[in-house]
Amino acid sequence: MAGNLDNNYPARLDVDYPETRDRVSVLFRLILVIPILIIIGLIQGGTTGATGGGEDYVAWTGASVGGIGIATALMLLFRQRYPRWWFDFQLEFARFSTRVGAYFGLLRDEYPSTEDEQAVHLDLDYPDARELNRWLPLVKWLLAIPHYVVLLVLGIALAFAILFSWFAILITGRMPRGIFNFAVGWGRWALRVQAYAFLMLTDRYPPFSLK
Numbered sequence: 001m002a003g004n005l006d007n008n009y010p011a012r013l014d015v016d017y018p019e020t021r022d023r024v025s026v027l028f029r030l031i032l033v034i035p036i037l038i039i040i041g042l043i044q045g046g047t048t049g050a051t052g053g054g055e056d057y058v059a060w061t062g063a064s065v066g067g068i069g070i071a072t073a074l075m076l077l078f079r080q081r082y083p084r085w086w087f088d089f090q091l092e093f094a095r096f097s098t099r100v101g102a103y104f105g106l107l108r109d110e111y112p113s114t115e116d117e118q119a120v121h122l123d124l125d126y127p128d129a130r131e132l133n134r135w136l137p138l139v140k141w142l143l144a145i146p147h148y149v150v151l152l153v154l155g156i157a158l159a160f161a162i163l164f165s166w167f168a169i170l171i172t173g174r175m176p177r178g179i180f181n182f183a184v185g186w187g188r189w190a191l192r193v194q195a196y197a198f199l200m201l202t203d204r205y206p207p208f209s210l211k
Helices: 023-027 034-047 055-061 068-078 084-104 145-172 177-197
Strands: 011-015 120-124
Touching: 011 177, 023 145, 034 084, 068 084, 084 120, 084 177, 145 177
Parallel strands: none
Antiparallel strands: 011 120
16 A cells, blocks of 8 residues: 555545556557446446546546435435445445556556556545535535536646656656656545545545645
């Protein structure tokens, strides 16, 4: 496990920086990633319905904003309960989809595992539903709008940075450390927003921070 995870928020993400790169894998990444993206799409469509946000956002966060996400909001509102198996599913799917996002975003070269953690470290804290405000799930998605705007702007910049990194890796065999940290920070930020607004794990407003 990487040693610089932020333990202050109930949604944490870190990725190990690769010292060596597989140039062949990077060169054909858009082709190699297709099978695992199909699997992500089948799971997403078959279990949670439509989602909010673009494909990159879903890949980073393993978002479940339809289906289970709505059911969780209703369960908290009327019963103040958060079923453990719903949480366990969303945690494991978030980990899997984030590994896919890291592979697609050139952060790692090993093909994403459906089970093993590999070099992508994501953790979510199981909430005590009795300590959550039962009415906030009705408005959390609205309160998080400023985050959506900032993440969208940063996401556009990140897309160009990853494109630059593709050339940099092929030429130098390394991804610029600054771009790597930026990509991981964007994913960490998006995960916190997802944990707050859609996974309903916490009432603590996510910080505007890449760290």
